[in-house]
Structure formats: structure tokens, C-alpha cells
Amino acid sequence: MRLGRVIGRVTLSRQDPAFRGARWMIVSPMSRPQLSQPGEELISKSASVVVYDDLGASRGDIIGFVEGAEATAPFERPTPIDAYNAAIIENLNYQPAS
DSSP: OEEEEEEEEEOOSSOOGGGTTOEEEEEEEOOHHHHHOTTSOOOOSSOOEEEEEOSOOOTTOEEEEEEGGGGGTTOSSOOOOSEEEEEEESOOOOOOOO
16 A cells, blocks of 8 residues: 555546546655655645545545556456545554654
């Protein structure tokens, strides 16, 4: 699982019926500088990820997302998905190793 900040959303004109009731979010993966300052809305230098969200995350939220084969685990049938929102993080305490 990786952590990331929701920076936007994707609007689709058509989608597979398996995705009804959810939405797609644009997520900036968080690196150590962003983890040490979770209150700051810093955009990561790594590429943003489009994440399937059925938990109701909104812009600015920190989420835990999974990618690859693990992202398809919540679905009963094989579903074409690359990243899935597994958690909305309410509180983040990060202490870098000394």
C-alpha cells in the first residue's frame, strides 16, 4: 500500500457497469518530504496515478491505495483496474529514522 494525496478527479463519459457508484481520483503519491509535512499540499515529483475510489475521498484527502493485481481483489469478476483506494487516512504521524 502506498500513500497519496487526492489532487483532482476524472470525469468519464462512459464506463464499465462494474464501476457504478464510484469515481476516479487523480492521486499524487507521497514521498518522504510530503510525509514529514502532511498539512502542506505538496505535489510529488513522481507521476500521478488514477485511482478507483468507492470510499468517498475528496480533494486534499490522504489515501492509502494499492496497485497491480491487488487492486482487483475487491471485485467479484475480473475488472480492468490498476489502482484502488483502500483507505482514507484521518491522522498521519511520521517520524523519520535517525
